[in-house]
Amino acid sequence: MPPMCNNMRRLPLLRHVSMFTTRNLCCLHHRLLACSFAILPGPRCVSTAVIQHVQDLSGPEQRLLSRLYEGLIGGQRASLAESITLVETQHPRKKELAQVLLQRVLAYRREKEKSNGGRPLAFRVGLSGPPGAGKSSFIEVVGKMLTGRGHKLSVLTVDPSSCTTGGSLMGDKTRMTELSRDMNAFIRPSPTSGTLGGVTRTTNEAIVLCEGAGYDIVLVETVGVGQSEFAVADMVDMFVLLIPPAGGDELQVKGIIERADLVVVTKSDGDLVVPARRIQAEYTSALKLLRRQSKSWNPRVVRASSYTSEGIPEVWAKMESYRDTILSSGELQARRRAQQKVWMWSLIQESVLSHFQMHPAVREALPALEERVTRGAISPGLAADLLLKTFTTS
Numbered sequence: 001m002p003p004m005c006n007n008m009r010r011l012p013l014l015r016h017v018s019m020f021t022t023r024n025l026c027c028l029h030h031r032l033l034a035c036s037f038a039i040l041p042g043p044r045c046v047s048t049a050v051i052q053h054v055q056d057l058s059g060p061e062q063r064l065l066s067r068l069y070e071g072l073i074g075g076q077r078a079s080l081a082e083s084i085t086l087v088e089t090q091h092p093r094k095k096e097l098a099q100v101l102l103q104r105v106l107a108y109r110r111e112k113e114k115s116n117g118g119r120p121l122a123f124r125v126g127l128s129g130p131p132g133a134g135k136s137s138f139i140e141v142v143g144k145m146l147t148g149r150g151h152k153l154s155v156l157t158v159d160p161s162s163c164t165t166g167g168s169l170m171g172d173k174t175r176m177t178e179l180s181r182d183m184n185a186f187i188r189p190s191p192t193s194g195t196l197g198g199v200t201r202t203t204n205e206a207i208v209l210c211e212g213a214g215y216d217i218v219l220v221e222t223v224g225v226g227q228s229e230f231a232v233a234d235m236v237d238m239f240v241l242l243i244p245p246a247g248g249d250e251l252q253v254k255g256i257i258e259r260a261d262l263v264v265v266t267k268s269d270g271d272l273v274v275p276a277r278r279i280q281a282e283y284t285s286a287l288k289l290l291r292r293q294s295k296s297w298n299p300r301v302v303r304a305s306s307y308t309s310e311g312i313p314e315v316w317a318k319m320e321s322y323r324d325t326i327l328s329s330g331e332l333q334a335r336r337r338a339q340q341k342v343w344m345w346s347l348i349q350e351s352v353l354s355h356f357q358m359h360p361a362v363r364e365a366l367p368a369l370e371e372r373v374t375r376g377a378i379s380p381g382l383a384a385d386l387l388l389k390t391f392t393t394s
């Protein structure tokens with residue numbers, strides 16, 4: 001018996017991951033082992049972690065995962081949508097199944113990238129801007145242009161307000177109506193529950209699924225509020241900021257401008273051309289004062305109109321030029337590697353914090369300590385030390 005089959009006995013999860021497709025079982029298993037070993041310190045840790053993570057898959061679970069995986073890599077939109085629903089779930093067992101599916105898709109993606117000469121399967125672009133900046137109009141026009149050129153485009157939306165309120169900052173209005181009817185475009189709105197951390201995690205995972213389903217351009221759109229833009233900037237290859245020529249709240253774009261690889265002044269048509277030019281000049285000067293994020297790319301400011309389509313092909317040309325530049329300099333790959341680490345740590349932070357906040361002894365001690373801190377009776381540092389001690393000792 002070859003050594004990998006022995007490993008298969010020791011690693012139930014991997015056996016089940018392999019079993020949910022009958023095609024090329026041993027080869028897949030070998031690949032999964034290889035990729036798992038590549039990301040974890042050693043075989044012992046891999047087997048322990050994986051075995052502990054997912055118990056045996058039942059027959060129906062195997063069939064579900066098999067159906068989703070085959071449908072997904074076959075490019076079926078329904079399977080992609082169902083797979084994203086699976087990664088968004090709060091149900092503990094389904095969460096585990098989602099991880100099995102993701103590992104499979106990751107292994108598939110790695111193989112495809114290898115046969116693609118190491119070139120990433122998709123270009124990930126983050127789009128942000130204050131409400132009303134013209135994001136959905138822009139995505140609609142750019143999206144239709146791209147699908148017309150033979151690309152497959154997915155649009156994922158991150159709207160943190162929908163998590164806390166169940167409603168959305170973007171409202172219930174139908175956005176990107178034409179693009180949503182385009183068979184080469186896949187539009188997925190933000191989940192309406194969970195924390196920002198949870199939503200950004202599932203968005204990261206949805207990106208992987210979209211790439212597995214053959215979408216070569218993934219746009220991640222976020223509304224211009226709070227931390228969501230920074231989270232999105234940390235999960236894409238390129239971050240594009242959309243600014244309207246009038247009525248744009250300077251404060252809203254103040255911090256995030258530093259992360260922009262491209263700034264697009266929108267609505268540059270009719271009477272708005274003059275203010276759009278002024279804003280373009282202002283942001284061009286402002287960007288010169290900022291520290292460069294990339295060794296090989298200087299952020300640019302361009303103007304475009306979704307009404308007339310003027311400037312739209314040029315915006316995409318800039319985006320392609322950015323992608324080619326950072327791909328050939330190796331920055332794209334380095335950026336993705338760094339993002340993986342950032343994400344791992346942000347997930348750990350969120351999880352540890354939630355364990356801390358849910359801990360019974362911490363919950364019991366918290367109100368009194370908070371009260372003493374706000375009264376000035378003890379310092380915040382001492383209160384934090386006491387709570388941490390409670391957490392670690394009880």
Ligand SMILES: Nc1nc2c(ncn2[C@@H]2O[C@H](COP(=O)(O)OP(=O)(O)OP(=O)(O)O)[C@@H](O)[C@H]2O)c(=O)[nH]1
Pocket residue numbers: 129130131132133134135136137138169170175223266267268269272304305306307308
């Ligand atoms: N003149 C002009 N108006 C535009 C253009 N693009 C969008 N608008 C208008 O600007 C308003 C906001 O556009 P949206 O595309 O909905 O903007 P958004 O950023 O997606 O807005 P939210 O959904 O609120 O985040 C709408 O009234 C559009 O008709 C454009 O290129 N030129």
